[in-house]
Amino acid sequence: MIKKIIGSVSIILCFYTGKVQAQDTLSYYRKQIDTLDKQLVDLLGQRMKAARAIGIYKMDHKIGVVQSARFEEVLKAAIQQGKTRQLSEEFIRALYNDIHKESIHQQELLQAERKQAGK
Numbered sequence: 001m002i003k004k005i006i007g008s009v010s011i012i013l014c015f016y017t018g019k020v021q022a023q024d025t026l027s028y029y030r031k032q033i034d035t036l037d038k039q040l041v042d043l044l045g046q047r048m049k050a051a052r053a054i055g056i057y058k059m060d061h062k063i064g065v066v067q068s069a070r071f072e073e074v075l076k077a078a079i080q081q082g083k084t085r086q087l088s089e090e091f092i093r094a095l096y097n098d099i100h101k102e103s104i105h106q107q108e109l110l111q112a113e114r115k116q117a118g119k
């Protein structure tokens, strides 16, 4: 009888500790995602800052905002790097098209602001 009770208790304990371990694993990876997401947004902010600086240069040198050949280069490099990280070409294309759109939007906005300010 006592053996049966010990057996049942140890099974319950195993389930419990298993659940605790699963929770630990989930929160461990979620924390990792939270940290990486912060870095991602921070990097995107840095990239846009560089894009705005390019926007000023383009305005000063009368260069058009959209530079398709340059964007193709950027995209190609990102697709190549993505391949080494198990990221599909489709995903990288969609991501970079959105980044490019925002980059152009920020440059145009900045140029419009500068024009309005008479700079």
Ligand SMILES: O=C(O)C(=O)C[C@]1(C(=O)O)C=C[C@@H](O)C=C1
Pocket (backbone or CB within 6 Å): 051, 054, 055, 065, 066, 067, 068, 070, 071, 074, 099, 100, 103, 104
């Ligand atoms: O390289 C430039 O000329 C940029 O302005 C940067 C950038 C980009 O976000 O990658 C943005 C717009 C251009 O069409 C090409 C590339």
